[in-house]
Amino acid sequence: xxxxxxxxxxxxxxxxxxxxxxxxxxxxxxxxxxxxxxxxxxxxxxxxxxxxxxxxxxxxxxxxxxxxxxxxxxxxxxxxxxxxxxxxxxxxxxxxxxxxxxxxx
Amino acid sequence: xxxxxxxxxxxxxxxxxxxxxxxxxxxxxxxxxxxxxxxxxxxxxxxxxxxxxxxxxxxxxxxxxxxxxxxxxxxxxxxxxxxxxxxxxxxxxxxxxxxxxxxxx
Numbered sequence: 001x002x003x004x005x006x007x008x009x010x011x012x013x014x015x016x017x018x019x020x021x022x023x024x025x026x027x028x029x030x031x032x033x034x035x036x037x038x039x040x041x042x043x044x045x046x047x048x049x050x051x052x053x054x055x056x057x058x059x060x061x062x063x064x065x066x067x068x069x070x071x072x073x074x075x076x077x078x079x080x081x082x083x084x085x086x087x088x089x090x091x092x093x094x095x096x097x098x099x100x101x102x103x104x105x
Numbered sequence: 106x107x108x109x110x111x112x113x114x115x116x117x118x119x120x121x122x123x124x125x126x127x128x129x130x131x132x133x134x135x136x137x138x139x140x141x142x143x144x145x146x147x148x149x150x151x152x153x154x155x156x157x158x159x160x161x162x163x164x165x166x167x168x169x170x171x172x173x174x175x176x177x178x179x180x181x182x183x184x185x186x187x188x189x190x191x192x193x194x195x196x197x198x199x200x201x202x203x204x205x206x207x208x209x210x
Contacts, residue, residue, distance in 0.1 A: 003146055005110045026201035037203035041108055041196035051196040091146035091156040096131035098142035
């Protein structure tokens with residue numbers, strides 16, 4: 001598996017517009033094979049901050065999603081709203097609670 | 106909802122023992138109300154690193170879990186294996202893919 005957690009900072013006043021784009025992306029990913037988790041969150045300590053937490057079957061499934069036309073359109077829509085990206089961590093999920101049956105060891 | 110992502114660094118040679126404790130904790134949490142996600146991961150860039158990613162119904166559900174006797178026992182077992190904790194982020198999930206039905210907006 002392949003996990004990603006990172007922060008987007010929206011331009012001032014643009015956070016809710018960026019949230020809408022990211023939640024729309026999450027909806028598109030429902031149909032995509034290999035996406036186990038895509039959670040969009042606000043940041044309690046940053047009124048312009050948005051956290052996105054993703055878990056994929058593997059890194060290739062994540063890469064493939066970035067080339068999907070609907071996701072490309074959302075990246076195009078979201079990019080002008082983003083002031084900065086930070087605090088990115090990549091991780092290799094081994095197991096736990098909340099992943100699809102069969103995804104965990 | 107309430108989310109947490111953070112890194113544990115195990116003492117050298119103790120990562121796999123700490124992984125076992127955390128995966129055991131994840132198993133206990135399966136029975137606990139209010140825990141939507143508890144994923145235990147290795148860190149691709151740190152042989153002693155472990156990421157834990159959690160999503161709870163609310164912060165109170167997370168707090169309550171820490172007082173559960175089985176979780177207390179695992180905290181006692183895990184603590185001597187941990188050299189450091191870092192890179193903790195708290196977040197407020199709004200929605201997305203992979204959360205239980207009814208948990209998202």
